[in-house]
Structures are given as structure tokens and as C-alpha cells.
Amino acid sequence: QKEVEQNSGPLSVPEGAIASLNCTYSDRGSQSFFWYRQYSGKSPELIMSIYSNGDKEDGRFTAQLNKASQYVSLLIRDSQPSDSATYLCAVLSGGSNYKLTFGKGTLLTVNP
């Protein structure tokens, strides 16, 4: 069973702080990794994708990937109350599987 694991939280940070969200996956053949943000009552929104080891930055968001450790993370700098949401890690299985497996998500609360 190929799995994606995330801490369910809730993770609570003060406004302006760095929020760190973590994810581990079991399928060593995975090549593509994604972070989605889901506000309560809404559908998931793609915020970051990462395909190679290292860091990828987009505005206040940085995704980090370590394939050897099967670990992917998302850092949110200068956290804002509007960042309060559930963050879902998703991993695309290797080979011709075409299946995106999601973690159960981490609930982030940014306190003003």
C-alpha cells in the first residue's frame, strides 16, 4: 500500500512566523510531488509542485524535496491569517500509474 503521511495538526503559528509542514511517502519510485491548500468548505487548490531534490521557492512558499529520505516539506514565510487552511501533500506514483495519492492533510491556524 503506497502511502503519504502527514501530521494532522492542528499546527498553530502566530502571524508573521514561519509555518513548516511535513510529509513522508512510501513509494520510492515517485517522481512528482505537490502541495494543495484547502479552505474549509472549498476544493483543494494547487499551490506548489516539485520534481527534483532541493528547494523550490514561489513567493512566500518554499517546497523542499529529499528523495533519499522520502520526505517533502512546505515552508510558509511571514504567515498570514489568510493562510489558515488544511494543507494536503500529494505524490504521483512512479511508472505509468497516473495515480495521485494524498495525505490526510495538516490543519494550519495562523493567529493574528
Place this chain on the structure above:
Amino acid sequence: KAGVTQTPRYLIKTRGQQVTLSCSPISGHRSVSWYQQTPGQGLQFLFEYFSETQRNKGNFPGRFSGRQFSNSRSEMNVSTLELGDSALYLCASSWSGTGGEQYFGPGTRLTVT
């Protein structure tokens, strides 16, 4: 570009009935995936279609089926509804032939009574 659309947005059905949900992907996207989301299980993969072919199927009973049309629009059908089928059903489309970078529609909230 218009986003992924799903119809209907809300649905109430009775046990034993069947239901069909519709999804129109982003223009140019040929891959459509369906997911079931519940508070306890999270987002679970149902199936993925590309150019009218089902390429992968999740661990759901045969009551769950789908299809994709030549214009990439997709439908999923659930027959003989059970109470446990109450969930948010999400459709996502992707331009990528490998199924990555998926963009979600607003979902259909199905309630089975």
C-alpha cells in the same frame, strides 16, 4: 481560461438509488481524475481517464463507474447508493499525460439518506 466545472453541486438521494455526476475539465486538459473526500478517510482516488480510456482505478466497489467522452468531459456513476457513499466528490483535470498538476473543480456534495 474557465476552471473545472462540476454539476450538480449538491445532491440528496435515497439508499438504493443511483446517481450520475458530471465534470467538464479545463479546456485542453485531457486527463480527468475523480476523488471521494470524507472527513475520516480524506481524499481517496476513484479513477483516472485520459482520451476516453480508464488508465487506473482505486479500491472502490464496482458500484462506482465512470466514463470520458471525446470532448474530455467525464461522468461518474454510483449505483445502489449506500449511506456510506455520502461524501464530497471531486473531479480534477490535468494537461499532463502523466496525470500530474491536477486542478480541482468545486465538487459535488452527495448526501444519501
